[in-house]
Amino acid sequence: MTKDIKDLVKGFINGDQEAFAELVRRYKRKVYSLAFRMLGNHADADEVTQETFVRLYEQRENLRTVGYFTGFLLRIATNYTIDLLRKRNRHHLSLDDETEMTLPLQLELSMGAAGPDKEIEDDELGVMIAQAIDRLPPKQRMTLILHDVEGFDKTEVAIAMGCPEATVRSNLHVARAKMRKWLGKKLK
Amino acid sequence: MKCRQVQFYLTDYLSGNLSLNDTRDFEEHLAACATCRLLVQEERKLVTTLRGLPTPDPGESYWSGLEQTILEKARTRAASNVYPAASPQRKRREFPWRLAIPLAASLALFFLSLEDNRYLERMLGTGFPSATSNAGEDSGRATYNQSTRSGEIIEPDFQVEYTLLLSAPGLAPRNLLMVEIINQTESEGSL
Numbered sequence A: 001m002t003k004d005i006k007d008l009v010k011g012f013i014n015g016d017q018e019a020f021a022e023l024v025r026r027y028k029r030k031v032y033s034l035a036f037r038m039l040g041n042h043a044d045a046d047e048v049t050q051e052t053f054v055r056l057y058e059q060r061e062n063l064r065t066v067g068y069f070t071g072f073l074l075r076i077a078t079n080y081t082i083d084l085l086r087k088r089n090r091h092h093l094s095l096d097d098e099t100e101m102t103l104p105l106q107l108e109l110s111m112g113a114a115g116p117d118k119e120i121e122d123d124e125l126g127v128m129i130a131q132a133i134d135r136l137p138p139k140q141r142m143t144l145i146l147h148d149v150e151g152f153d154k155t156e157v158a159i160a161m162g163c164p165e166a167t168v169r170s171n172l173h174v175a176r177a178k179m180r181k182w183l184g185k186k187l188k
Numbered sequence B: 001m002k003c004r005q006v007q008f009y010l011t012d013y014l015s016g017n018l019s020l021n022d023t024r025d026f027e028e029h030l031a032a033c034a035t036c037r038l039l040v041q042e043e044r045k046l047v048t049t050l051r052g053l054p055t056p057d058p059g060e061s062y063w064s065g066l067e068q069t070i071l072e073k074a075r076t077r078a079a080s081n082v083y084p085a086a087s088p089q090r091k092r093r094e095f096p097w098r099l100a101i102p103l104a105a106s107l108a109l110f111f112l113s114l115e116d117n118r119y120l121e122r123m124l125g126t127g128f129p130s131a132t133s134n135a136g137e138d139s140g141r142a143t144y145n146q147s148t149r150s151g152e153i154i155e156p157d158f159q160v161e162y163t164l165l166l167s168a169p170g171l172a173p174r175n176l177l178m179v180e181i182i183n184q185t186e187s188e189g190s191l
Helices: A005-013 A017-039 A042-058 A060-065 A069-087 A095-102 A116-135 A138-149 A154-161 A165-187 B003-015 B020-032 B034-051 B060-064 B066-080 B097-112 B118-127
Strands: B136-147 B153-166 B178-186
Touching: A005 A017, A005 A060, A005 A069, A017 A042, A017 A069, A017 A138, A017 B066, A042 A060, A042 A069, A042 B066, A060 A069, A069 A138, A069 A154, A116 A138, A116 A165, A116 B034, A138 A154, A138 A165, A138 B034, A154 A165, A165 B003, A165 B034, B003 B020, B003 B034, B020 B034, B060 B066
Parallel strands: none
Antiparallel strands: B136 B153, B153 B178
């Protein structure tokens, strides 16, 4: 039987290792995906994923007072990712890092029944969007990725970012406006 | 609904989180405004493309051993209570004293050197005691009336207790080095 998150969190707080393992299983892809989109390479995304869950393990007592488990977990991941991003200047990555960064991000958008021309257009748009996301400042990028790419709601994003929902709305508005400006006619 | 409100509600509209009434107003505005229609169309396409971006996946070999790796790492960390050297801790930004102190000093000098202290003149008005012949210290209490442009005197509006340090004879009030306003109270007609 599939346990719901509240039961798993309760079990985890009470020291149930299997509950912790199940939480890792359920959230590892989300955390990895978020970190990868922010940092652009597997090594950093792996570091963030592991460190996030290790810190969650250490902070399990704090979970007693937490309302939103997802927001709490994302907060740990977000803080670590932004710190890592500040620490490592991505513009000085080596050529190897660049290869690693682009390979997993092959933007093979699902084309459905679209024809070859449409495929090329969508592929180009996907690449342009990925590049445009990279140009955003860290907090706007994080907000856009959490809300628009990963599909978390405003409340979860606000908890993850440690800011009011109004700030999320504002960051999102600015980030999207920049993206529209950079992508120009491609979106019309 | 106006264009600015459309921009404000756009995220909620695209997520389907707008109330029925607001959705109706939103769509009524869109029907009448080509600029907002274009904005919504572009933003919808952007969000749809963002949602459709492929999920990064390092492969099953990575995922399969992850829980165990994390669990072992967490237990080791808990046992030794050691944080990784590379672990970035958020640093508090220090207050920029190097900038703040010279800036504060410059501002203080600027205000002290103002030739025409209009605030002082407005506070002390015409009832300000003459400083043409006295040097030293002076203090007192005065009630000042406000007058209109036509010269009509209206109700007293404030009372000032003051101490003057007259640095030199012959200076006009606005040139006095220091005026300490001890107390300023709103007049309630009883002065």
